[in-house]
Amino acid sequence: MKEHRIERAEVFVVGPDVERYTWAEGMSGQYMANIILRLTAASGLQGIAGGAMITPHSFDRAVGETLRHVLPDVIGRHPGEREILWKQMRNLGTPMVPQAHSLIDIALWDMAARHANLPLYQLLGGARDKILSYASTPLLADNQAYIDYVGERHEEGFKAVKFHCWCQPERDLPMCAAVRKHFEGRDLALMLDVEQRYDLHSATRAARTLSDLGFRWFEAPLVDTDIEGYREIRRQSTVPVIAAGNTWTDLQMLLQGARAGAWSALRVDATICGGITPIRKVMGLAEALGMDVEIQCWGYTLTQAANLHVMLAFDNCTYFEQPVPYPAFEYGSHDVIRTDKQGYVHAPNGQGLGIAIDWKAIEAASILHFEIR
Template sequence: MKITDVKAHVLKPLDYQFRWKEEWPPRTIEHILLRIATDDGHEGQCITWLMSAGEIESALPGLRTLLIGQDPHDVEAISYKLTDGLKSPNAVSSTVDICLWDILGKHHGVPIYKLLGAARHRIKAYASTVMYETVPEYVDIARECYEQGFRAFKLHAFGVPHKDIEVCRAVHKAFGDKMDLMLDPVNAYDRLGAFKVGKVLEELDFYWYEAPIADSDLLGLADLTRSFKIPITATESVTEGLRGYPKYLMSHAVDSIRSVGDWIGGISAMRKSAALCEAFNAKYEPHSYGTTLVQAAHLHVMLAIHNCDLFEIPVPQGILDIGMADVIRVERDGYVNAPTKPGLGYDLDWREIEKLTLKQL
């Protein structure tokens, strides 16, 4: 099997009128569909939302030179070269890696997680909110998520300690005995604010406390980790990925590592990150927020490891399901089942892709 073509669709940008942090304005997000074809008729596909049209247009000539004629089974060699030995990952290299694994699954007729070595066939999901304007809105979305089957719920609140405490108390009062609760202020607090919120979250028995302060503040994170029983998780903004995680693990600055797999090097980098965390007896809880195929890439890794508890689903469900015939949804018991189709396991809606395509490269 050899790679014969690499092409991309620049899709119509979507105006997402939502945000995850108070100071962030609503923004327009570009989507790129990358397609890698092979001589046996299989095609690896991934829609990314972390890559711009300019980036993929600039990258395509080099990608074609590198990839055409290669065997997708050499995914480790290819991805390692694209990321300069995992020192310089980015959205382009990560999306290529995801496409290559998609090809391998399709070629062998199995979902990717079985190629990686299945640890399980389903995983508990949690609802991951956008930011709302009022406390009652958070209670309302928590109720909606519970009714859909979610038994875990993560708040992206205001990033302001006293306001976030109010939200957490309100949601806990309504659903604390029904769902595991988490808070992610997206690195918004200073150390004092982080400790104030942490005391309340511990009192409320939250499941984890995510990105309370800047990921670069290792001493502050370590103080929080030592001070609270509630698990502290961080590191999504560590853009070098795998090479950046050892210092957090060696200093016990966090209880679990978060990563954006569609940035740090795709499925190949995530499986290595999971093994690194396992060696330190730490959890690996990848961020799986994104388009359906990005979510799927994370899901396959999570199904192939033991040191991960929860799969992240953006809510309201469907807000990032651009161009898809198949989607990922929580089951009534709070779990997400493994896909049964080969590769990533979720098909594109080609009629919708044609409507969305601004330019094919």
């Protein structure tokens, strides 16, 4: 197996000139760097992974610079050594930017699936080959803009829409009521994400309102670590409540939160929680607890693909998060993931992640590029 030992790693921090969006009142247009890792074995076998780093003012190079210091330990290793590499990186002296750890693990899984001539979701278990999606909106101007936007997405085939909004209860809740009233009787699920910006009083009041409106879930009303607050929201309402999924990502932390009754479902992202290796364990943990895992997918196509493959490998996730409008999230990918007329996204074609990259476009927009041998 020596021919498959990794001999080169390339890192691209990509800052494309695309539309920038906001997710709450007072935010400026956010810069979303696309950090891409490409591993190459002596045999020519490759593995890729991508993750997003979202910051105000300018593109962030932190994940790329972190990879510079940890990738030398990957050189000479075999893609079959995923578990031991994951544990070694997890126990470094100083906690590192989590996306760096995640990208290495995902790229190793991509290599393994390509070597097996399988799409990644089939290597992971292959529970299904499609899943319903929800349109995940940016912040819009007013109630009518949301009504119009939801109508457009529904016409395209979406059966679910999640609102990013002002994160101000006095504006958010009337908007939710207006959209629900306009689309009453339609086959359309609605969700609300308030980016961890409510206080407990506002969150409990909002949850009761969303319960009455029949919302599919209420996302990130409080900071992820406020377990007691989440328990109280659930005690006072019936709408399903989930966290943002960016802070409590470790298996033991998630177990504590689930046992405490903080959330209706778990929430993680393979590109943030450490990769495919740990998210598989999260899926199993949730199944043992009788819970779903509503995986987030906000980012460019490679981020979406890694999470989609996990969703398709297991059956305890109900929706794929489809960031819209499409173009800003598809830069640098020949293959893209889009929702069909029936409201589903399908498994990408091809081996591994199944995403062909436009490397010329990636190189043209790279603000940091280096190679480790």
